[in-house]
Amino acid sequence: MKIRLLFLLLFTSLASSQDFSSQWTGLFSFTRIIDIEQTDERIYAASENAVFVYDILSRTFTKITTVNGLSGDPISQIYYRESDDQLVIGYEDGLLQIVQDDVVLDIVAIRDKQVINPDRKRINEFKANDQLLYIATDFGIAIxxxxxxxxxxxxxxxxxxxxxxxxxxxxxxxxxYAASSGDGIRRADISDPFLIDFTNWSQTNMGSYDEVVALDSQIYAIDTAGALFRFAATSFVSTGYRFPSRSVDATVTNNQLTVTGSNFLQIIDVNENLLNDVRDINGDAYVFTAGDSNGDTIYIGTTTNGLVRLDRADFSTAEFIVADGPSRNRAFSLTTAPNTLWVGYGDYNLFFNPFPLEQFGVSRLVEEEWTNFTFDEVLNINSISSITIHPEIQDEVYINSMHNGVLEFVDGMAETLYGVNNSSLTSILPPATDFVRIPDSRFDREGNLWVLASLVDETLNRRSPTGQWTAIDVSQFVPTISETGGATKMTITNAGNIIFGTIDFGVIAFDPAENKFGDLREDIQEGNLVSNYVSEVTLDLNEQLWIGSNRGLRVLFNANSILSENPPDARPIIIEDQNGIPRELLKDEAILDIEVDGNNRKWVATASSGAFLFSPSGQETIFQFTKDNSPLPSNGVNDIAIDNTTGRVYFATDNGIVAFQGDRTSQPAEDLENVFAFPNPVKPGFDGNVTIDGLTDRARIKITDIEGNLVFEVVSQGGSVQWDTTSFNGNRVASGVYMLLISTDDNVETTVSKIMIIR
Structure with missing residues (x-):
């Protein structure tokens, strides 16, 4: 077994990870530090699944993420080899990655070998000896x-x-020397060519140890109780020194030993004299994860606030060093406005139960800068499920909680928390004032905020523009809605009809004008849903209802028809697989979100297969993004949000957020009064696309030169189109003025505009 494993590790091939930075952006959190490496000029800090490099002199950051080729899996240890500018990253699953010359190399020998049990592959520590890197793992030592x-x-x-x-x-x-958890410390002559033979290793001590480290002319060990031992003759003996708690990191710099525990950092000299003792930062307690010192400076990694730099002579000068990003990686919900992204960190299980409650606040990205609002700043509301932005007032948002109701949040400040005492919202456990579960909310065209409540009779609640609340009792249509029919997601048609999903009763629709209900269920002639568990309802630009469930997809070609006397059944989308065999699109996939872009294409988030982009009809799969072919850090995609202003598509996962730079699109206009093109003029050196915006759906755009020669023609699939400034023959057009001749689909309305191109 030993010889076979050694052979496999020796001859495993090396692969380079793909760099995705041309179209993707990583939006990872760097607040939780796992490990630190440093030189005189730079600090290398590993967060959960990404790395930032901090230039000490310029105080600038370089981020290394899945976009650059990192795996996105949990990092356990890093090592930096300054002589060759090699950054080695070790992972909990045994993967090694080497970052060198802006290339990320994958070493998969440990991770992919079945002869090592999955729970035995973790990389615990690196120790360099010339060009050889000794690797402490959960199965032994690899070199x-x-x-x-x-x-x-x-x-x-x-x-x-x-x-x-x-x-x-x-x-x-x-x-x-090798320190183990539970099997003491062993050592062997490093020059022995037969160290693969376990009999050449001798055990010096029994027990459990976290650290073994050389300091000047001595070698020390630290056991799991924090006791310090020094080697004497044949074994490690107690020095009598004990650290405040268990060690999580130990490093040696300039003949001084820095030991870090979750609640302390201590530095001792070669005589075991205590030189520095850090227990808090400016009086506030933090959980420490890693530590190191360099001359007069101490660096400490934390679980929530990134890296802390301290002056060894004056701890009051603490400086927090953290690359810009959201407050945490585990993103649950996303919402966009032009050039703005909001992130919620709540959670719930398959049955929309939020317990155990999450208490993490929200984050906002505006013009590439993050603002993280703490739990206190959102009035201590728990398990934030989603965020709704006022369609006319971008700085007015409503934060939905699965435990505390709805928080009105204006200009970055909490305004009013709506719950049992000041709205029509009700608790699932009256007379309690909490347990108000709100999975979703939406604005209608009249400015009413509709709030969806789960596991109560008053499932629908309306807040008027003047602040008046009204509850709609859904139990008159579904008597047991408060027992097993937890509400999930909602949408609103142009006619003002409310449509929402449930976990047990399919899709329910409500017409506020007629006080009328309708529904779709899984049986044929009752809705033909793939399941009565409906996780997502989304309207496309043609008001077709796309219905996601835990077992696949259905489409209702007229959303308002749910409220008719005999509503039609929803239909599966049938496509042909690679063998020409018909099958249902997304059959048996757990669908978590469906978003529609300005070209009426469908972006679909799944629980285990990544994210899909489909053509407007769903018949063509344009992309399937997974962990293997994209920077997605996980194949479980919790949510998707699209900023049609920038063309960015955001993906939320439990392991972080990434953004794909898609085509800039916008919602179709009702007329052609506001058509414009940009950039205009197109100046020398510009090699991007010209965007023509303000279009109606299926508008016809003809571009001619000044003499009337047609050079380009396209039909819009949304509110905007892109032109790469080439003609039909694929050549770039010459300098000059070009005419835009635009007409609506029915030719009732036309407009003319101009673009100047300067080469």
Missing amino acids: YDLDRLEFNDTYFIGDNGAQLRIKSIEIFDGFL
Whole structure:
């Protein structure tokens, strides 16, 4: 078994990860630090699944994320080799990645080998010895040659060659030491060519140890109780020094040992004298994750506030160093306005139960700058499910909580929390004032805010523009709606009809003008839904209703028809697979979100298969983004949001947010009064697309030169089109004035505009 594993590690091929930075942007959180490496000029800080490099002199950041080729999986350790500018990243799943010359190399030998149990692959520590990198793992010790970019030896050092969880390793005085959790400390002569033989390793100590580290002319160990041991002759013996709690990190710089625990950082010298003792930052307690010192400076990683820099002589000068980003990676919901993204961090399970409650506030991205609002700043509301932006007032948003109701949030400040005492909202456990579960809310065309409440009879609530609340009792249509029919997502038709999904009763529609209900269920001639569990309802630009469930997709070609006497059944979309066999689109996929862009294309988030982009009819799959072919850090996509102003498409996952730069599109206009093109004029050096905006749906655009020769023609599929300034033959058009001749689909309305191009 040992020989077979060694052979597999030695001859595993090396691959380069793809760089996606031309079309993608990573929007990761850097608040939780996992590990720190430093040089005199730079700090390398690993967060959960990304890395930032901080230039000490210029105080600037460089981010390395999935967009650059990182895997997106949890990082456990990093090492920086300054002589060759190599950053080595170790992961909890055993993957190694080397960042060098702006290329990310994947070393998958440990991660992909089935002979190592999945729970034994974690990378715990690196120790360099010239070009050889010794790697402490949960199965033993692996050695990687950083010059040749290949594995060397692998050591299983437990009794009879058993796998040991090696937490820390050190090379000292000709010996290789290995500290394990539960099996003590072992050592071997590093010059012995047969270290793959477990009998050449001797056990110096029993017990559980977190660290083994050399300091000047001594080698020390720290056990899991925080006690410090020094090696004497044949074993480690207690020094009598004890750290305040268990160690999570230990480093040596300038003959001083820095030990970090979750609630302390201490620095001792070669005589075990305490030089520095950090327990808090300016009186506030933080959870520490990593630590290091360099001359007069201490660097501490935290779980919530990134990296902290302290002056060793004056702790009051604390400086927080964290690359710009959201407050956390686990993003649950996304909402956009022009050039703005809002992020919510709540959560709920399959049955829309929010417990255990999440308490993480919200984040806002405006013009590439993040503002993170804390739990206190959103009035301590729990489990934020979604955020609704006022269609006319971009700075007025409504934050929906699955426990506390709806918070009106204006200009970055909490205004009013609407709940049991000041609105028509009700609790699922009256007379309690909490347990007010709001999964979604939407504005209609009259400015009414419709609020969807789960597991109560008053499922629909309307807040008028003047602030008056009205409850609609849905139990008159579905008597058990408060028992098993938890509401999920909602949408509103142009006619003002409210449509929402449930977890047990399919789709329900309500006509406020007629006080009338309708529904779709899973049985044929009752709706033909794929399931009565409906997770998403979305209207496209033609008012077709796209219905997502835990088992697939259905489309109702006239959303308002739900309220008719005999509503038609929803239909599956039938496509042909690669073998020409008909099948249902997204059959058996758990659909979490459906978004429609300005060209009426459908972006679909799934629980396990990534994200899809479909043509307006769904017949053509334009993209399927997964963890393997894109920077998505997970195949579970919780939500999608589209900023049609910029063309950015945002994807929320439990492992972070990424954005894809799609075509800039906009919603179709009702007429051609506001047609414009930009940039205009097109100046020398511009090699992008000209956008023609303000179009009606299916408008015909003809572009001619000044003499009337047709050079380009297109029909819009939304409110805008792109022109790459080439003619029908594919050549770029010459300098000059070009005419835009635009007509509506029915030819009732026309307009003329001009574009000047300067080459």
